[in-house]
Amino acid sequence: MSRDENRLAAMLKNGKADALCQTKTLGNYLWDDIPDETKWADCVHCGMCLEACPTYQETGEEHNSPRGRVYLIKAVAEGKIDINEAFSKPVFDCLDCRACETACPADVQVGGLIEEARGQIRQAMPLTGFKGAFGRTVLKGLFPYQKRMNAVGSLMRFYQNSGMQSAVRKTGLLNVMPAHLKDMESILPKVEKPVLGRYPEIVPAEGEPKQRVGMLTGCIMDVMFSDVNESTIRVLTHNGFEVGLPQNQGCCGALHIHAGERNAGKKLAKQNIEAFKDYDKVLVNAAGCGCALQEYDELFRNDPEMLPLAEEFSAKVEDVSKFLYDHDFERPKSEINTKITYHDACHLAHGQGVRFEPRQLLNEIPGVEMAELPDADRCCGSAGIYNLTHPDMAGALLDRKMEDIPDNVEMISMGNPGCMLQIAMGVKKYGRSEKVVHTVQLLDLAYQKDKEAANKFVKS
Template structure:
């Protein structure tokens, strides 16, 4: 890796971050380079290279701020090969917010070194042209549904046409879930609670979640109303912006954040429930994203105070333990942005243990990244594949289900199951709780 150094001593204190939202000096200065983060970092464990470690990246971020190295391609590589999994933050005794520093640095890089060619076209099409627009997302979902149900998928697979795609995309197509109707199209804006209403909550439907995993959103709604919560599905909500911020497009991330803040605060709800780990983490970090916005900074703080992952929400505010039996052996995978980003570890496991018939099997290193990391498994398939192989080595052999709380992880782990010849199915934790409630009716309880 080549990083151009600056030898002019007069420029040693002049930052090479020239745009809004540079990496926060208070954050990178907190790093004492102790190395406690090294064994938690997937890319360092894979490469052994210092610049692919959290403290190495923080050192580089600091060096750019001090004018000692350029904001160039040599700096871009280690910053964008980071999975932004936040495992280093859990390990760090100094509390260095590496994830925030990485995202701020990426924003500076994309201002200095914009994407070009096909990468720019793909990024513009999907990140700005599709994900922020629900109707376009639903159209994409309908096209995928047509592909699956018309026989076209069977034909394409049978003729071997998928072989023209890169292997990692072939793997994803092979485990693509059956696309269902999105909740935003299927349900009214307000779904009343069963029995006496305990609280009024909003549901973030998400972009990928509602298009690819609409059944998880449906299960979430059923569980919430079953437990006495009125559910609001704001029609003006948009993609959370996590993918944009991770990719360095902070301007679009901020625009989406402002729109979501307006949509959810106008809904008049007590809490905003999220069933996707990456989305929940991004929503909670809106105050930092909008810290320089005099109008939306205070609104972002109010908004973030309402965000709760669905598992934590149920444990914190009450739910009825199911009586229906789901006889199965389950292991649990900690999604990075749930465990490291939000500190939610105990709650999903408690929900699973409360289901009659569920036998929990511990997974060693359950909070190690699976390699999904938003769209990292698409942009960095080689490293993502190595991280996934390592993750699968920890998944117990004798389980029926692998439970988790993030759609990206579900797709990635499904690829791992198929690749390694496992028989376990991948499920969202809330789906198992929903299944137990449905089993009550089947058994007459």
């Protein structure tokens, strides 16, 4: 069969009713969910994105720039190049940090193009060997299942609390691990029991409730940073909001979508759309998750049945810091005397356009001194699991981030768990002393001090 005949057969096999009318625009994309040509139509290759792109900054290579990747994606659609390793590598070397979208005067949606292209690559070039096994085991066999994630959390707690972690570190067993994995083990946070299933499905507000909001607990967030989830619940209820924790919610699917596993991402998206259908607002404390949830409508753009539901859901999603600021959060009265700098998580600053609000939450805490971080919105190298799949590039970006941390700050605040782990690794690597915290944790600490002060006043 000819190439066009193979393409048609593949499309018909996937059951697309409009397969025939799409053949002229598919080029060498053979599968469902092709990159959207309207996303690259406005790109004039002006180069405004170049200096915003971390991988271009590091390599100086055109194919590792946003406009270079857009050109490659367009070239496959025009049939000029094939889906092969030469195409796959620059597409997967992208951090998907969206800094180029902030810089682009034409608002070219590079992030969406990258994710759609990765979906095509993974269908044409499935992973094999260790990488394939990792995807099947972790992305498909672990993250989508809350009970399995909780089991991993239980094993991690046993590892930390039983003395096994200390023994493993003393014996040098970690030395057989790749350096970047060893570094990650060294900064693992204290793992506590997850919020989902431990808290009631509806956590009551303090005083007269203003509104009921849903909260995404997340997969990695609830296993490794359940303390951040607890702080988020306390801050919201302190401000008069009932917090709903639907038991049937799940992983947001961001890591799957970034990895090109779009069908797995869609399955998780459907689960969350159903779980939060009775809520008018869905709050998120993880930047990557929030950005993915806000783009469910993009994920289902070719599904006329799911698209209206996805659009309705995405419109309800908001980062918790923006929600608190927009709803006149209670200003703390007690002082936290500390000097803080703030790192902009990529998917919060570039993906959601949230920059001002988290800084204002911190500025409103008495005693907090803010020190501006140069290039605060440049990627730290975490980028989902990028620091696992591309440790060299991630390490170089982390080095640049740590060089920019202002002197004499005591805390580095941010709004994403991946960034928290990555920057904590940088703090340890450079022998620094800063504490890495989530923005909402500091607001929670201030409220706790307010309550302690009020209790002392009542007792006196």
